[in-house]
Amino acid sequence: MKQLKYIMVLLLAIGISSCEDDFLEPAPTGAVSSSTFYSNEEELESGIINMYDGIQGINDTRADSNHAIQVEFYVTEMRSDNTRTKSSEGEAAQFESFNIETTNGLVADYYRSFYNVIFRSNIVLQNLDVASDQNRGRFEGEAKFVRAYAYFNLVRLFGDVPLVDRVIKPSETEIQFTRIPTATVYELIVSDLESAVANLDNTYKNRASRAAAQTLLAKVYLTQGTNYNQAQQLLEAVMSSGFSLESNFKDVFYTELNDEIIFSIGFLPDVNDDSQNFSAEWLNAVGRTSGVNYVTTEARAALDALGGDRTQFSYRQDVIQPSQFQVAKYLPNGDDDLGIAATSNDPTLAGNDWIVLRYADVLLMHVEAIMAGAQETSVQAALNSFQLIRNRAGLTDIVTNITKQELLDERRVELAFENHRFFDLVRFNVAQDVLSAFSDANGLGYSATDLLLPIPQVERGLSNGLLTQNPGY
Numbered sequence: 001m002k003q004l005k006y007i008m009v010l011l012l013a014i015g016i017s018s019c020e021d022d023f024l025e026p027a028p029t030g031a032v033s034s035s036t037f038y039s040n041e042e043e044l045e046s047g048i049i050n051m052y053d054g055i056q057g058i059n060d061t062r063a064d065s066n067h068a069i070q071v072e073f074y075v076t077e078m079r080s081d082n083t084r085t086k087s088s089e090g091e092a093a094q095f096e097s098f099n100i101e102t103t104n105g106l107v108a109d110y111y112r113s114f115y116n117v118i119f120r121s122n123i124v125l126q127n128l129d130v131a132s133d134q135n136r137g138r139f140e141g142e143a144k145f146v147r148a149y150a151y152f153n154l155v156r157l158f159g160d161v162p163l164v165d166r167v168i169k170p171s172e173t174e175i176q177f178t179r180i181p182t183a184t185v186y187e188l189i190v191s192d193l194e195s196a197v198a199n200l201d202n203t204y205k206n207r208a209s210r211a212a213a214q215t216l217l218a219k220v221y222l223t224q225g226t227n228y229n230q231a232q233q234l235l236e237a238v239m240s241s242g243f244s245l246e247s248n249f250k251d252v253f254y255t256e257l258n259d260e261i262i263f264s265i266g267f268l269p270d271v272n273d274d275s276q277n278f279s280a281e282w283l284n285a286v287g288r289t290s291g292v293n294y295v296t297t298e299a300r301a302a303l304d305a306l307g308g309d310r311t312q313f314s315y316r317q318d319v320i321q322p323s324q325f326q327v328a329k330y331l332p333n334g335d336d337d338l339g340i341a342a343t344s345n346d347p348t349l350a351g352n353d354w355i356v357l358r359y360a361d362v363l364l365m366h367v368e369a370i371m372a373g374a375q376e377t378s379v380q381a382a383l384n385s386f387q388l389i390r391n392r393a394g395l396t397d398i399v400t401n402i403t404k405q406e407l408l409d410e411r412r413v414e415l416a417f418e419n420h421r422f423f424d425l426v427r428f429n430v431a432q433d434v435l436s437a438f439s440d441a442n443g444l445g446y447s448a449t450d451l452l453l454p455i456p457q458v459e460r461g462l463s464n465g466l467l468t469q470n471p472g473y
Contacts, residue, residue, distance in 0.1 A: 269351025
């Protein structure tokens with residue numbers, strides 16, 4: 001039984017098309033407004049749920065909807081050497097060819113979606129006074145975790161971004177459209193996550209928790225290249241909080257809310273408002289833009305060589321086009337050969353939860369924090385964490401040494417197609433070399449400026465010149 005499913009319970013902050021105040025003060029669709037709705041704790045908790053609903057996104061075909069997490073694979077996995085489109089067609093092919101245009105609707109969707117999530121978080125923080133003393137800290141911790149999560153995604157993808165840390169008026173255009181240095185954005189992210197760690201417990205997996213905040217804060221420190229000791233301590237706190245690896249790799253993705261899950265976005269099958277269709281898009285002849293996020297030759301080679309028991313549950317051959325290969329995680333229509341049941345009657349209304357943070361990531365970041373921080377006294381602890389990952393994959397040879405490349409390779413095969421690869425390449429400071437070689441080998445157009453996405457032209461147009469563009473676009 002899922003702990004929480006994000007049924008829309010609030011008439012505020014719904015996904016909308018861009019307008020002058022698009023992600024700052026969405027117009028309510030009913031008679032209530034944010035200034036009058038939050039009068040008691042029950043109403044405020046509906047605002048909490050509405051934050052997660054924003055991350056969940058809308059399962060529809062409208063170009064102006066906020067699809068949020070449902071389009072994240074385009075701006076992450078398909079900009080790496082892991083996935084591509086089936087036939088190099090349409091707007092989606094811009095990601096695999098490293099030729100993204102400023103008018104790309106998927107980029108605009110993601111940008112708009114996560115600023116809308118930030119707005120929803122700021123609304124909750126603005127109305128904390130209606131919460132009881134017992135619950136105020138928890139509400140604040142959840143809102144700050146979600147805001148930090150959204151900003152962490154945006155700053156890694158776009159670089160300097162507008163920093164909106166409160167609900168602002170439409171007239172405050174300088175705040176809405178002035179890009180703030182990444183270092184300042186990270187200050188808010190760290191502060192928000194520290195507050196979340198202090199105020200939350202580990203009650204939830206589909207909502208923010210202390211372990212989720214600790215894990216995300218550790219990843220922030222690793223991304224910044226600082227505070228490796230603190231990252232190690234945070235990760236070890238999670239490691240002592242009752243999480244564990246699933247013995248069967250398949251169960252990570254097909255037994256929801258399992259012991260390995262730290263934070264996931266929940267979906268319900270066969271319900272328009274709470275299902276997802278991204279996993280249908282990864283199939284052939286299913287959904288409206290099917291044939292995206294297909295597995296590259298390079299990713300298959302890595303999994304064949306290093307994946308062990310993980311490989312069969314990571315990618316599979318396309319039955320319709322045997323020369324093509326599909327992601328085998330999150331299959332909405334199941335696979336009898338793999339013992340995977342369908343998660344819905346209609347694959348475009350899939351119920352597969354999307355995993356944001358899981359315990360295997362914690363263990364591998366634990367290795368990373370120790371290696372990067374040169375903690376000689378913790379070498380054995382790093383080896384132990386690495387060994388746990390390999391043992392689960394059926395690779396039981398004893399690990400006595402770990403190189404940076406071996407750690408990066410292990411992250412690739414363990415977390416394949418979970419939207420980590422691009423960020424890992426950047427964090428390990430190898431993106432330029434790896435993506436240049438991948439581009440050259442496949443006749444693509446990668447250049448160094450492709451490490452950041454373009455600021456959507458639609459937002460720049462609304463800013464009257466305030467919102468600047470990234471280099472190379």
